[in-house]
Amino acid sequence: MAEDLLHEVTQADYKYGFTTDIETDIIPIGLSEEVVRLISFKKNEPEWMLDYRLKAYRHWLTMKMPEWAQLKIPEIDYQSISYYAAPRTNGPKSLDEVDPELLKTFNKLGIPLEEQMALSGIAVDAVMDSVSVKTTFKESLAEKGIIFCSFSEAVEHHPDLIKKYMASVVPITDNFYAALNSAVFSDGSFVYIPKGVRCPMELSTYFRINAMNTGQFERTLIVADEDSYVSYLEGCTAPMRDENQLHAAIVEIIVHKNAEVKYSTVQNWYPGDKDGKGGIYNFVTKRGICKGENSKLSWTQVETGSAVTWKYPSCILQGDNSSAEFYSVAVTNHHQQADTGTKMIHIGKNTSSHILSKGISAGVSQNSYRGLVRVGANAENARNFSQCDSLLLGDKCGAHTFPYMEVNNETAIIEHEATTSKINEDQIFYCNQRGISTEDAVGLIVNGYAKEVLNKLPMEFAVEAQKLLQITLEGSVG
Amino acid sequence: MLEIKDLHANINGKEILKGLSLTVRPGEIHAIMGPNGAGKSTLASVLSGNQAFEVTHGSVSFYGKDLLELSPEDRSREGIFLSFQYPIEIPGVSMVNFMRTAVNEHRKYKNLEPLSATDFLRIMRQKKELVEMDNKLANRSVNEGFSGGEKKRNEIFQMAMLDPRLSILDETDSGLDIDALRIVANGVNKLKTSENASIVITHYQRLLDYIVPDFVHVLYDGRIVKTGGKELALELEDKGYDWIKKEVEEAI
Numbered sequence A: 001m002a003e004d005l006l007h008e009v010t011q012a013d014y015k016y017g018f019t020t021d022i023e024t025d026i027i028p029i030g031l032s033e034e035v036v037r038l039i040s041f042k043k044n045e046p047e048w049m050l051d052y053r054l055k056a057y058r059h060w061l062t063m064k065m066p067e068w069a070q071l072k073i074p075e076i077d078y079q080s081i082s083y084y085a086a087p088r089t090n091g092p093k094s095l096d097e098v099d100p101e102l103l104k105t106f107n108k109l110g111i112p113l114e115e116q117m118a119l120s121g122i123a124v125d126a127v128m129d130s131v132s133v134k135t136t137f138k139e140s141l142a143e144k145g146i147i148f149c150s151f152s153e154a155v156e157h158h159p160d161l162i163k164k165y166m167a168s169v170v171p172i173t174d175n176f177y178a179a180l181n182s183a184v185f186s187d188g189s190f191v192y193i194p195k196g197v198r199c200p201m202e203l204s205t206y207f208r209i210n211a212m213n214t215g216q217f218e219r220t221l222i223v224a225d226e227d228s229y230v231s232y233l234e235g236c237t238a239p240m241r242d243e244n245q246l247h248a249a250i251v252e253i254i255v256h257k258n259a260e261v262k263y264s265t266v267q268n269w270y271p272g273d274k275d276g277k278g279g280i281y282n283f284v285t286k287r288g289i290c291k292g293e294n295s296k297l298s299w300t301q302v303e304t305g306s307a308v309t310w311k312y313p314s315c316i317l318q319g320d321n322s323s324a325e326f327y328s329v330a331v332t333n334h335h336q337q338a339d340t341g342t343k344m345i346h347i348g349k350n351t352s353s354h355i356l357s358k359g360i361s362a363g364v365s366q367n368s369y370r371g372l373v374r375v376g377a378n379a380e381n382a383r384n385f386s387q388c389d390s391l392l393l394g395d396k397c398g399a400h401t402f403p404y405m406e407v408n409n410e411t412a413i414i415e416h417e418a419t420t421s422k423i424n425e426d427q428i429f430y431c432n433q434r435g436i437s438t439e440d441a442v443g444l445i446v447n448g449y450a451k452e453v454l455n456k457l458p459m460e461f462a463v464e465a466q467k468l469l470q471i472t473l474e475g476s477v478g
Numbered sequence B: 001m002l003e004i005k006d007l008h009a010n011i012n013g014k015e016i017l018k019g020l021s022l023t024v025r026p027g028e029i030h031a032i033m034g035p036n037g038a039g040k041s042t043l044a045s046v047l048s049g050n051q052a053f054e055v056t057h058g059s060v061s062f063y064g065k066d067l068l069e070l071s072p073e074d075r076s077r078e079g080i081f082l083s084f085q086y087p088i089e090i091p092g093v094s095m096v097n098f099m100r101t102a103v104n105e106h107r108k109y110k111n112l113e114p115l116s117a118t119d120f121l122r123i124m125r126q127k128k129e130l131v132e133m134d135n136k137l138a139n140r141s142v143n144e145g146f147s148g149g150e151k152k153r154n155e156i157f158q159m160a161m162l163d164p165r166l167s168i169l170d171e172t173d174s175g176l177d178i179d180a181l182r183i184v185a186n187g188v189n190k191l192k193t194s195e196n197a198s199i200v201i202t203h204y205q206r207l208l209d210y211i212v213p214d215f216v217h218v219l220y221d222g223r224i225v226k227t228g229g230k231e232l233a234l235e236l237e238d239k240g241y242d243w244i245k246k247e248v249e250e251a252i
């Protein structure tokens, strides 16, 4: 009976499966030095940027896809992917100039751009495919000296900052996907918060994969100068697709002395259908560095989408007294696979890190937490607390925990706790008996379970994330 | 309101209910007693739609509707409430959130607007007083870490919130201390009207001093084998079940 129950709730189809009809400028499939040059040319990039791409490309050629994750990934033919797609028009100056189709898409997603801007005061740097279509609130941010623009604009207008910080946390040699991204990245966002400035609004970027067969390679760079603060939101959902789509993003964050950065993600790329057909491959390198004393970085992620997720938002705790947090909810259903977690690298003295990971698996999915806590020889009094919980819906899914610890300083205090629990029929029946349908019961239980993480999200995101959890698991208990 | 006819039900292929019939009218209180394993909780489970049990024969109608056709949540919305013998813990789900969802689902079924947060909290406060439930309990996760007695009290609190037409209390008295028993029984009595009815499953006559039944039934081996007034409970307390078992066996 458990199985019937589980079978039904997992049968809901992806609610955001639709594509927008916007003309895109796609270059032919395949990857070569030519293609890298073409991307750079199309983007009007300076020589140094092209050199960087080429260096990355040449290094990538020497690398292999990582195989250590608990993931079964079909062979990816990197020559069958198109590496660049941009909307044909030049960037619009106002909403009137934005393609109505795009606006409609945002509306379908429940992210009305106008409302976002008017009501919540969020500056939306909406990335449609690869090129930024619209950046808002730039002026009010500019008054405070805050830079929030597309990566391409930053390359053009703030080359010194880009040269100084790009690849300073994720070098091109870091890993296979990072090298690939560095070679072909299309666009993304750049944020710079100057000394002593508290960013007055949540900065947010919505990404969307749109063009057929087009890999999406964003690049985000956030620099928080001394004594500054910023909260950054990233959310995405993608249209229904048959083909697998490759997504390899890089996010780099630099946090200077006494500064604080909060980075929140709701990830809802197309997960494939219930038979495991299609879906996004999401291979992301996210890393930040707490560079200065007393700096603080916090990652919060709600991962519900993608067929395959390979993602470890990490932090290098270099500054003394710096601290980092990783709060994660990862949901897998049907045939989804997720291998996600974090790395906390303690280098400075009195550094502390907190890891809270909540995995939820349903269907025949596989959900792994993989986390590394490393304490360097000079990291006196480092502290880490890790809590990794798994919640299972049904007995055909898998939950795995791979905690790694490398402690080279004996003053460190490292604690790890892990639990596994199951939503059982008795709980569901108890809810049913009170008039609550099975789907709502699963929603209640799952949101209760993930509460601590969801509470870390900015308000407007928390509500969206709650709905998403329930939608993702619809049909998984019945 | 409730008409059970020749009900047979299995669990894991084993027949537990073996031809049970019972009629309940509005305003009535029926006590069901019987030895361990007789099938009392099974009856409660089948009436509330627990799918672990398979009905193989017989019928149950509730206000003219075929109850067996309804999903468990619709049975609840139709007004059937089960106070569980062993209430389930649901970690992470707050009582407030749980009850609010339940109450609003019931309202939706009746085409009523959801309650505002203020109205809901006001009603919740009133009903908590009815069973003298500690405020702290209402702020915790559903039954999580509640003592046995607290869980039972919480069941009656939920019953008060949902205002059922038929409530089935499965050994709600077990695990309650003497004061709690009185409080819970008073709560049940206060909720009593001429429109609703209760089936009270118990092993002890003591509860029936507080909640006075119109009928006492003895459930034995999957059937109701004896029915009487409240004095039957006293007789059972006095003599146990052996004489009834003997009666049944002789009849065969």
Ligand SMILES: Nc1ncnc2c1ncn2[C@@H]1O[C@H](COP(=O)(O)OP(=O)(O)OP(=O)(O)O)[C@@H](O)[C@H]1O
Residues within 6 Å of the ligand: B011, B012, B014, B016, B034, B035, B036, B037, B038, B039, B040, B041, B042, B043, B052, B085
């Ligand atoms: N899941 C199950 N699998 C197998 N047998 C079961 C299951 N649930 C109940 N039973 C059996 O059904 C019979 C009736 O159980 P039930 O719980 O209805 O008894 P009861 O009259 O409520 O007893 P008690 O007074 O002890 O509460 C018992 O023999 C019990 O072991």
Ligand SMILES: [Mg+2]
Residues within 6 Å of the ligand: B040, B041, B042, B085, B170, B171
């Ligand atoms: Mg029982």
